[in-house]
Amino acid sequence: xxxxxxxxxxxxxxxxxxxxxxxxxxxxxxxxxxxxxxxxxxxxxxxxxxxxxxxxxxxxxxxxxxxxxxxxxxxxxxxxxxxxxxxxxxxxxxxxxxxxxxxxxxxxxxxxxxxxxxxxxxxxxxxxxxxxxxxxxxxxxxxxxxxxxx
Amino acid sequence: xxxxxxxxxxxxxxxxxxxxxxxxxxxxxxxxxxxxxxxxxxxxxxxxxxxxxxxxxxxxxxxxxxxxxxxxxxxxxxxxxxxxxxxxxxxxxxxxxxxxxxxxxxxxxxxxxxxxxxxxxxxxxxxxxxxxxxxxxx
Numbered sequence: 001x002x003x004x005x006x007x008x009x010x011x012x013x014x015x016x017x018x019x020x021x022x023x024x025x026x027x028x029x030x031x032x033x034x035x036x037x038x039x040x041x042x043x044x045x046x047x048x049x050x051x052x053x054x055x056x057x058x059x060x061x062x063x064x065x066x067x068x069x070x071x072x073x074x075x076x077x078x079x080x081x082x083x084x085x086x087x088x089x090x091x092x093x094x095x096x097x098x099x100x101x102x103x104x105x106x107x108x109x110x111x112x113x114x115x116x117x118x119x120x121x122x123x124x125x126x127x128x129x130x131x132x133x134x135x136x137x138x139x140x141x142x143x144x145x146x147x148x149x150x
Numbered sequence: 151x152x153x154x155x156x157x158x159x160x161x162x163x164x165x166x167x168x169x170x171x172x173x174x175x176x177x178x179x180x181x182x183x184x185x186x187x188x189x190x191x192x193x194x195x196x197x198x199x200x201x202x203x204x205x206x207x208x209x210x211x212x213x214x215x216x217x218x219x220x221x222x223x224x225x226x227x228x229x230x231x232x233x234x235x236x237x238x239x240x241x242x243x244x245x246x247x248x249x250x251x252x253x254x255x256x257x258x259x260x261x262x263x264x265x266x267x268x269x270x271x272x273x274x275x276x277x278x279x280x281x282x283x284x285x286x287x288x
Binding site: 014015067068069109111112115117118121122123126128131132133135 | 183184193195199227230281
């Protein structure tokens with residue numbers, strides 16, 4: 001039996017918990033080492049390489065660049081989340097996927113007014129999961145014509 | 151009669167006017183978030199609210215306060231609540247038990263004066279100024 005409750009993917013990026021709308025995730029790819037080609041990159045757009053996915057190559061974006069986070073995980077050891085967008089599939093590299101959780105397990109919270117100015121270009125929403133703040137990521141901020149240049 | 155909440159952070163004694171003090175939390179977990187302004191070391195969660203944690207050592211001595219502190223002093227500013235780390239809390243005292251000297255010309259803007267109490271000089275924090283610094287990220 002289906003459920004109307006939206007589901008979210010919880011990923012860890014540079015030590016920070018992040019939330020993505022699961023309906024935008026096409027596939028979760030682990031052990032991407034050999035499938036990631038670093039010779040095709042555009043760092044000004046956060047694209048660190050090309051990921052081989054279903055007999056094609058899609059841009060692989062590392063969100064730590066735009067978010068200025070530091071990850072201990074080597075790019076080849078990361079997990080790729082293949083995302084769908086109006087401009088085609090692309091991959092978001094994350095340290096690891098932690099959980100898939102329904103929205104009703106998240107507690108909405110207000111972005112502190114003191115932080116709004118500094119963070120508004122990068123994220124504007126936080127939710128609590130097991131009392132930990134999670135950054136709600138908007139994939140369009142990271143890839144596509146509406147994404148900001150790093 | 152005014153009252154101050156007194157605490158110590160990284161070897162420096164501080165005072166906050168009591169009407170600014172909201173609560174003191176013990177052993178609170180601080181979470182990182184991306185793109186926080188420079189004087190913010192992370193955030194904590196209190197009653198489902200996210201509270202920015204001010205990195206007081208960065209402001210006072212220009213060094214990042216990497217070590218966790220035992221307490222978090224939650225203070226109310228004009229711009230919202232912020233948490234200030236504290237190693238020791240020293241209680242609440244009335245200004246009559248000590249002497250206040252206003253900040254001198256050339257003193258840091260985050261300082262409104264000093265409260266002299268029991269042979270110690272407690273730096274009285276200008277909470278609104280600190281909060282404003284935080285919003286500007288400098």
